[in-house]
Amino acid sequence: MAQKTFQDGQYTFVDEGEGPVILVLHGLFGALSNFHDVVDGFKDQYRVIIPVMPIYDMPMRQASLEGLLKFIEGFVELKGLKDMILLGNSLGGHVALMYTLAHPEHVKSLVLTGSSGLFENTMGGSFPKRGSYDYIKERVEYTFYDPKTATKELVDECFEITSSIPKCMNIVQIAKSAQRNNMADEIPSITAPTCLIWGLNDTITPPHVGHEFNRLIPNSELHFIDKCCHAPMMEQPEQFNRILKKYLEKLNETIEA
Secondary structure: OOOOOEEEOOEEEEEEOOOOEEEEEOOOOOOHHHHHHHHHHHOOOOEEEEEOOOOOOOOHHHOOHHHHHHHHHHHHHHHOOOOEEEEEEOHHHHHHHHHHHHOHHHEEEEEEEOOOOOOOOOOOOOOOOOOOHHHHHHHHHHOOOOHHHOOHHHHHHHHHHHOOHHHHHHHHHHHHHHHHOOOOOOHHHOOOOEEEEEEOOOOOOOHHHHHHHHHHOOOEEEEEEOOOOOOHHHHOHHHHHHHHHHHHHHHHHHHHO
């Protein structure tokens, strides 16, 4: 079911619930629906906000991680957000890492799931095959442990995106930007408590990537979900929410102590 969205200037976003802010950053082929269960699971206690990043629509000369970071900085400033729990999946995790390093005063905690920033194995960086529905279907299924998770609606959405030459050009630009931007030397400076939730069967950012993030980020903890690939919040939403809820409860206890 489609999430209700709001518009404020150039920004389109989901904004559900009240309480401490969870700001969610989606991935390269991410959609707001990817986080439906996160919104439903946390909106009773938190304010869950998901801005639509302009991955496909931004001018090509701006299509980069730096361009996306600037976009998120503008959104946070416009909405007056602070003390955020910043949750990023895949490319969104990469942008979340960059934001946390640039604005540590605004980030209470960082949550990464299948994040890029160290290593990723993806079709990004090469021009996606336009016009081949079977190819796009195969690539979408590749991101899930159970191929059935790749619904026809999801495949159709990705096929529509890759059928557009300008959108494909942006995808390639941003994917190359991510591949160039290895953050191994920077992320040990992150001081925010960090929760890493990884699919044990992730083919895009394999388990060793989760272990490496855990090693490099000083105050981090790592959780694996079995029979799960690159998008745990979609493929195993109950387990994902259970891990995140327990982590946030512990985080609140630590802050209050």
